[in-house]
Amino acid sequence: MRFAPRFRPIPFIAALIVAIFGILLGNWQQDRAAYKTELQTQQRERGAAAPIELGPAIAWRDDLAFRRVRLRGEFVAGWPVFLANRPMGSQSGFYLAMPFRIAGSDMHVLVLRGWLPRQAEFGKLPPFVTPAGPLLIEGRVVASSGRVMELGESAPLAPGAQVQNLAPQDLARASGLALQPFLVQQTAPATADDRLQRDWPAPDAGIDKHRGYAFQWYALAALAVLFYVMTGFRRGSGKTD
Structure with missing residues (x-):
């Protein structure tokens, strides 16, 4: 055969x-x-470069992503927003987002101030401290806060709201503030007063x-x-x- x-x-x-x-x-x-x-x-090269200072007139461009930056101004303390379902290790919690008004202008940047643990009591927001007066903060520019799966309907965007996802344009519409179309992850080490953790996860490509x-x-x-x-x-x- x-x-x-x-x-x-x-x-x-x-x-x-x-x-x-x-x-x-x-x-x-x-x-x-x-x-x-x-x-x-x-991203690694931009992260290693010297920080640049963001003024009110700076506009978004692709090479700004992941750059280290400095901001001079003050937080808008009346507009904290909590991004829910952001775990840190094995513990659930929130990212605290807050507008930051750039000194000498009405322009704002949405700053991710850090991570806070979820409270044992359901619905209770974690305590935090917002420094008053003019500040100089450092951070890293990011295009978004990262998206998570929507679990039900988020609360209407208002001061102190808990939301799943947040974009600068959403906060601009709700607050009436002029906001740049990007965010800044604050990177300076947290103090004992603000209770925030800033161990930001590396972006997964x-x-x-x-x-x-x-x-x-x-x-x-x-x-x-x-x-x-x-x-x-x-x-x-x-x-x-």
Whole structure:
């Protein structure tokens, strides 16, 4: 007995289509991983650069993300907002967000002041202290506060509200304050008075996830070819005519 190749057009076309799509999608995931690797390198470089001072006229630009900055002005103490479902280690808690008015202007920046633990009593907000008067704070520019899954409906945006997600434009509409379209994570060590923790998590670029997806797509392409080759032989007689 011998096995002889048998060309079957429909399985061949199907295997070819699957293999092509697998390779194309694998290449796309590899490109995403390369892009995010470059982005992560830029973030490290910007984080290591000397801080710049943000004045009222500065506008958002892509190379501002993750830059270390200084802000002079004062917090708008009447507009604290608590971002819920922000754990720190194994403990649940909040990020405290508060507008910061830039000195000599009516322009504000939304500052993530730090993390506070959830209180044992349901619905009770954790205590915190807001320093009064002119301040100089340092932080890192971020495009957003990070999104979490919405668990039910958030409370209307008001001073002291607990919300799942928050964007500067949302707070600008609710408060009437002029706000820059980015946020600043405050990075100066917390004092005993303000009780805030500022151990901000490093941004996850998801590079390993993209590489894993690329491997899966390439494996699918290889399996399609292998399946066609293995099933493309028919059993025949070893005798010759």
